[in-house]
Amino acid sequence: MSAPIALITGANRTDGIGYAAARQLAIQHGFTVVLGSRTLSPALDAAAKQLEKEGAKNGVHVVQIDVGSSDSVKRAAKEVSEKFGKLDVLVNNAALSLPPSRPEYTDAWPQKILEFTEHTRKDFEEVFAVNVFGVVDTINAFAPLLAKSSSPRIVNVSSSVGSLDFESALPAGHMGGSLIAYNTSKAALNMLTVMYSKDLPKLNPAFKVNSGCPGFTDTSFNKHIGSRTPDEGAAVVTWLATLPESGPTGGFYCDYPPYSEKNGEFKALKW
Numbered sequence: 001m002s003a004p005i006a007l008i009t010g011a012n013r014t015d016g017i018g019y020a021a022a023r024q025l026a027i028q029h030g031f032t033v034v035l036g037s038r039t040l041s042p043a044l045d046a047a048a049k050q051l052e053k054e055g056a057k058n059g060v061h062v063v064q065i066d067v068g069s070s071d072s073v074k075r076a077a078k079e080v081s082e083k084f085g086k087l088d089v090l091v092n093n094a095a096l097s098l099p100p101s102r103p104e105y106t107d108a109w110p111q112k113i114l115e116f117t118e119h120t121r122k123d124f125e126e127v128f129a130v131n132v133f134g135v136v137d138t139i140n141a142f143a144p145l146l147a148k149s150s151s152p153r154i155v156n157v158s159s160s161v162g163s164l165d166f167e168s169a170l171p172a173g174h175m176g177g178s179l180i181a182y183n184t185s186k187a188a189l190n191m192l193t194v195m196y197s198k199d200l201p202k203l204n205p206a207f208k209v210n211s212g213c214p215g216f217t218d219t220s221f222n223k224h225i226g227s228r229t230p231d232e233g234a235a236v237v238t239w240l241a242t243l244p245e246s247g248p249t250g251g252f253y254c255d256y257p258p259y260s261e262k263n264g265e266f267k268a269l270k271w
């Protein structure tokens with residue numbers, strides 16, 4: 001039997017959650033993994049080879065996929081289709097925290113804050129283009145390939161800051177300076193999880209679509225101030241990507257306090 005195939009978007013950074021999830025899926029679960037990256041580079045090829053050296057026996061591939069571009073997403077789906085003919089797992093991991101056209105804030109975060117009331121429509125559009133519209137494009141482009149799998153899984157990498165329940169309980173001033181577009185994009189992503197989880201079984205009843213939150217993880221996304229390791233952050237992704245037939249769908253999970261008492265014990269967050 002051939003190995004299951006997983007595509008992870010935004011898996012190019014070797015210190016990121018996407019790459020850690022690729023390592024876990026490849027080495028612990030025998031997947032053929034495809035590292036999605038918005039640019040191809042010798043460093044990306046080296047990152048793929050590194051996983052093979054570490055024990056990924058069923059192949060590590062790379063694909064150019066800029067989820068901010070519908071054309072790029074369609075090209076990537078064609079490439080995966082021609083190379084593998086199907087897909088078993090799609091991890092929507094690529095994301096932006098702040099609008100890239102505001103480098104004065106992205107560079108100086110968290111010291112310099114783009115206040116909520118200073119956000120423009122364009123700021124929201126830039127973040128949503130990747131975190132929400134990019135996921136819609138990617139799911140729609142890869143759904144026919146996933147439908148050919150005997151156990152199709154989609155994992156949307158979300159965040160507790162996208163939980164209305166979590167944010168409602170925070171005092172004013174503690175809602176993540178500069179992150180209003182990010183937080184609302186993750187709330188929208190969670191709604192995509194709910195809606196696709198109910199719709200995609202039309203294509204294949206075995207579909208499972210879930211959101212997972214890695215927790216505050218030490219990556220370049222937050223300038224390495226996170227407290228969890230990329231491996232700990234990726235564990236929920238790997239768990240949702242490898243759910244058995246009896247596993248949940250249409251849910252939102254994590255394995256850190258206050259929701260869960262220990263790593264690897266995955267609990268549902270409230271939306």
Ligand SMILES: NC(=O)c1ccc[n+]([C@@H]2O[C@H](COP(=O)([O-])OP(=O)(O)OC[C@H]3O[C@@H](n4cnc5c(N)ncnc54)[C@H](OP(=O)(O)O)[C@@H]3O)[C@@H](O)[C@H]2O)c1
Pocket residue numbers: 009010011012013015016017018037038039065066067068069092093094095096130157158159160213214215216217218219220221222226
């Ligand atoms: N770190 C945390 O504390 C934390 C907490 C909760 C949720 N998350 C979520 O975890 C996921 C991974 O984040 P991370 O912490 O591992 O940070 P990361 O290493 O910076 O990963 C983000 C990835 O997204 C990619 N990306 C950005 N725009 C893209 C586009 N248009 N097309 C394709 N890829 C694009 C980046 O690529 P480039 O290298 O080209 O920029 C990067 O590889 C994100 O969804 C994030 O929201 C992280």
